[in-house]
Amino acid sequence: MFEYIVSKFNYWIYIFLMMLGLYAMIGKRNFVKKLIGMNIFQVSIILFYISVAAKIGATIPILTAEDVHGVANPINYMNPLPHVLMLTAIVVGIATTGVALAIIIMVYNRYKTLNEDEILEILRKSGV
Amino acid sequence: MTYEHFAILAIIAPLMTSFLVLLLGWFRKGLCYPLTLAALFVSLISSIGILDTVMAKGTIHYHVGAWAPPWGIEIVVDYLNGFMVVMLTFIAFVVAIYSKKSLEQEIPDKIVPYYSVFLLFVAGLIGITVTGDLFNVFVFLEIASLSGYALIAVGEDGAPLAAFRYVIMGTIGACFYYLGVGYLYSVTGSLNMADLSQILPNLYHNKTVLVAFALFTVGIALKMGVFPLHAWLPDGYTRAPSTSSAIIAPMATKVMAYLLVRIFFTLFKPYFAIDFIPVTQFLTWIAAAGIIAGSILAIAQTDLKRMLAYSSVANIGYILLGIGLANQMGLIGGLLHIVNHAFMKGTLFLVTGGIVYKMGMRDITQFRGLPKKMPFTMAAFTIAALSMVGVPPTCGFFSKIYLIMGAIDAKQWFFIAVILMSSLLNVVYFFRVVQMAFFKPYEPAYAHDGGDYEKIKMDEMPLSMLIPTLILAAGIILLGVFNGDIVSNAIQHAVPVDFLR
Numbered sequence: 001m002f003e004y005i006v007s008k009f010n011y012w013i014y015i016f017l018m019m020l021g022l023y024a025m026i027g028k029r030n031f032v033k034k035l036i037g038m039n040i041f042q043v044s045i046i047l048f049y050i051s052v053a054a055k056i057g058a059t060i061p062i063l064t065a066e067d068v069h070g071v072a073n074p075i076n077y078m079n080p081l082p083h084v085l086m087l088t089a090i091v092v093g094i095a096t097t098g099v100a101l102a103i104i105i106m107v108y109n110r111y112k113t114l115n116e117d118e119i120l121e122i123l124r125k126s127g128v
Numbered sequence: 129m130t131y132e133h134f135a136i137l138a139i140i141a142p143l144m145t146s147f148l149v150l151l152l153g154w155f156r157k158g159l160c161y162p163l164t165l166a167a168l169f170v171s172l173i174s175s176i177g178i179l180d181t182v183m184a185k186g187t188i189h190y191h192v193g194a195w196a197p198p199w200g201i202e203i204v205v206d207y208l209n210g211f212m213v214v215m216l217t218f219i220a221f222v223v224a225i226y227s228k229k230s231l232e233q234e235i236p237d238k239i240v241p242y243y244s245v246f247l248l249f250v251a252g253l254i255g256i257t258v259t260g261d262l263f264n265v266f267v268f269l270e271i272a273s274l275s276g277y278a279l280i281a282v283g284e285d286g287a288p289l290a291a292f293r294y295v296i297m298g299t300i301g302a303c304f305y306y307l308g309v310g311y312l313y314s315v316t317g318s319l320n321m322a323d324l325s326q327i328l329p330n331l332y333h334n335k336t337v338l339v340a341f342a343l344f345t346v347g348i349a350l351k352m353g354v355f356p357l358h359a360w361l362p363d364g365y366t367r368a369p370s371t372s373s374a375i376i377a378p379m380a381t382k383v384m385a386y387l388l389v390r391i392f393f394t395l396f397k398p399y400f401a402i403d404f405i406p407v408t409q410f411l412t413w414i415a416a417a418g419i420i421a422g423s424i425l426a427i428a429q430t431d432l433k434r435m436l437a438y439s440s441v442a443n444i445g446y447i448l449l450g451i452g453l454a455n456q457m458g459l460i461g462g463l464l465h466i467v468n469h470a471f472m473k474g475t476l477f478l479v480t481g482g483i484v485y486k487m488g489m490r491d492i493t494q495f496r497g498l499p500k501k502m503p504f505t506m507a508a509f510t511i512a513a514l515s516m517v518g519v520p521p522t523c524g525f526f527s528k529i530y531l532i533m534g535a536i537d538a539k540q541w542f543f544i545a546v547i548l549m550s551s552l553l554n555v556v557y558f559f560r561v562v563q564m565a566f567f568k569p570y571e572p573a574y575a576h577d578g579g580d581y582e583k584i585k586m587d588e589m590p591l592s593m594l595i596p597t598l599i600l601a602a603g604i605i606l607l608g609v610f611n612g613d614i615v616s617n618a619i620q621h622a623v624p625v626d627f628l629r
Contacts, residue, residue: 025296038299045307052314082313085263089306092270099274100295103281106288119289 010051017044031107031114035100042093046086053082134177135190135203138213139255141170142220146247153240160243161228167247168224171254172217178258182210183617189260197260198320204260208394208463208622211614212257212386215467219378219474219600220250226596227371229589230481234369235282242282249275249375253383262319262395265387266306273298273351276380279372280364290363297350297360304347311340321395332400341400344391345407352384354448355418358441362425365437370481373433377440377477378470385447385466389459392451393624402454412452416546418445423553427560432483432490435557436476439516442550443469449543450531456623458534463619464611465527468515471603472524475512478597479505482589495565501587504594506565508601513558515604518551523607530615 005012017040024037061077104114111119145167153160181188182205190203205213224246231239252272256265277298281291313319315336316327331337346357353361361381365373392401392408401408422442429435447469450462482505483498484490499506515522528547535543588594607614 022300025300031292034296038296041300041303045303045310048307049310052310082310088263088267092267095270095274096295096299099277100292103277103288103292103295106281107292110285110288123286 010047010054014044014048014051017041017047020044029116031104031116035097035104038100039093039097042089042096046089046093049082049086049089053079055079132181132188132190134174134181135188135205135258136192137174138171138178138217139251139258141167141174142247142254143251146244146251149247150240150244153243157240160240164224164243164247165221168217168221168250171250172214172221175213175217175254178205179210179214179618182207198318198323201264202260202320202322203258204322205258206622207618208389209257209386211467211618211622212383213254215470216250216253216257216379216383219470220375222596222599223371223375223474223478226374226478226481226593229593230370230485233485234284234371238282242279245275245278246371246375248272249279250379253379256383257386260321262309262312262321262324263306264319266302266309269302269305269351272380272383273302276376279376280368283368283372285367286363287367290360290367294360294364297357301347301350304343304350308340308343308347311336311343321390325395325397328395329397329400332404338405341396341405341407345388348384348388348391351381352388352448353381353441353444355414355421355441355445358418358422358444361441362434362437365440366431366434370477370484373436374474374477374481377436378474381440381444382447382466382470385444385451385462388448389451389463392454393459398454398624408452408454410452411448412540412543415445415448415452416543418442418448419546419550420553423550423557427553427557429557430492432480432492432561433477435492435561436473436480439554439557440469440473442554443473443516445550446527446531446547449547450527450534453531453534453538453540453543455534455537457530457537459623460615460619461527461530461532461534463622464523464530464615467614468523468527468604468607471600471607472512472515475508475597475600475604476516478593478600479509479512482593482597485589485593486587492561492564495561496568498565501585502589503586504588504598508597510562511601511604513562515608516558517554521608522604523611524604526608526611 021037021039021041021044024040025034028034028037055075055078058076058078061080063072107119108114111122113119113122145163149160149163152163178188187204187206191197192201192203195201227246231242235242249272252268252270252275255268256272259265259268277291277295280294281288283290309319312324312328315331315334316324318324318327328337350357365377368376392398419442422438422440422445426435426438426442429438443465446465447462450458450460450465453459453462480490482502486502487494487498511522515524518525518528520526528551532544532547535541535547
């Protein structure tokens with residue numbers, strides 16, 4: 001059992017980070033903390049993809065001198081596709097963070113606070 | 129030029145123009161509106177070209193950058209997404225015509241970026257619909273969602289708060305989706321939908337595939353606003369500017385419904401979702417709960433936009449019910465309701481936008497005497513309301529009748545009761561508005577025009593807003609009258625061949 005956990009430690013970390021992010025999004029009352037939770041959530045999935053693609057003892061997917069002349073053996077190379085997909089996902093994550101931060105600024109300008117409880121209190125007082 | 133290029137043109141036109149709008153809008157603000165219209169017109173023409181080609185020659189396969197699948201990204205258009213694209217581009221075009229005056233009043237200093245984001249949103253949705261690559265779906269999904277957040281956030285007071293909630297919920301949904309893609313990739317090594325549907329049947333017992341399926345279902349249900357996961361939807365629709373509500377409500381959740389159909393019945397073989405893990409059965413119950421809860425919550429609202437938002441939750445229930453019944457009639461009903469509801473909600477939100485434009489309010493209790501002031505607008509509202517209730521010959525009747533036939537085929541009598549019951553609830557909340565507006569004008573207290581009904585003059589919204597509204601309202605009746613042709617020529621072929629009767 002212990003072996004099983006240790007040998008797949010990167011997947012355990014991914015699940016731990018994901019739950020951490022989910023908790024921050026649900027449990028934290030501050031919008032910036034929620035946003036950080038969202039980032040952790042996204043990064044954990046990136047870790048998952050990279051774990052799928054990684055191989056022990058393999059190298060980057062560029063043909064070596066021997067391989068050019070002989071037949072390239074795919075076992076010697078990591079899978080580049082998930083890495084490339086994650087470049088896209090990182091860009092998407094940054095864009096999401098940017099949009100969310102812009103929205104947070106708008107929220108702050110309106111309510112002068114980023115605490116959800118205080119904002120709800122303001123809304124309740126104004127009768128909305 | 130071959131017809132296949134239409135498939136990519138429908139995405140490229142709005143995508144590229146969205147950057148052009150931002151660039152040219154810097155110098156000439158007036159150019160944004162015609163450019164947006166031109167791009168969406170090109171998109172509309174090419175999507176009609178796509179559907180025409182699909183009907184004449186069968187499924188279109190377009191290889192982006194000439195990279196052959198399963199390595200390259202492939203655009204696949206068949207009957208299922210062919211009619212979806214036409215619907216999307218048509219509604220986007222109509223709403224774009226409408227947008228000018230409304231935006232000039234609501235957000236006068238943000239028009240240039242608004243149109244840019246608007247086009248990005250449409251491009252993203254068309255992209256989700258036509259692509260045949262799972263990861264590409266995610267990319268377009270994020271394009272559409274990010275621009276959707278922005279479209280909501282520019283709205284009235286409280287819009288940023290609603291948009292932030294939508295960001296959090298939407299991101300969780302999208303992340304679940306692409307985690308699911310990752311799980312599928314790790315067992316199959318492919319991202320192409322057609323390729324995956326060949327590989328997957330041998331792996332249906334694999335736990336990773338089951339987890340991927342669960343992640344897809346939850347992720348898409350979140351973005352689609354299925355009943356218990358709909359928390360972002362009412363606030364978002366209510367606070368957004370009129371044009372944004374009119375474009376997001378008919379399109380965003382419907383595209384997600386399409387994606388759910390695609391994953392349930394094309395990516396996986398239909399028997400997987402129906403018999404192997406009976407998730408469709410579970411979804412029917414969720415849908416039934418959503419239909420009833422959405423309708424009851426809608427009755428409780430006095431804000432017209434909020435009422436329409438809750439009505440959307442109920443109508444997503446109908447679509448989900450059609451998917452969940454998972455027989456021929458049920459799925460036809462669900463797919464037909466995607467189109468019908470897009471037209472109905474489009475009309476209703478355009479009408480609301482017009483009322484907000486003219487009156488600056490949308491509280492139902494202040495609607496007295498409104499038909500005398502805005503007769504055409506209220507006529508469009510009444511047509512859409514009748515269609516929501518399901519009165520023939522409006523289109524809402526036909527999708528409901530197909531859903532009921534599907535429920536009869538599945539021998540699920542309870543859902544027939546749910547559909548009939550919710551139609552009655554629709555009567556309550558729509559005819560409440562109609563009654564307030566048409567039949568109570570002579571009561572002394574109304575909030576506008578000083579209280580004298582005789583003095584109310586006709587004062588319609590501008591023609592550029594009125595005509596699109598009336599086009600969509602006419603579309604509701606035309607869809608109803610010609611629903612037989614639509615079903616037999618397009619939607620019937622979209623139902624999987626090996627489907628239960």
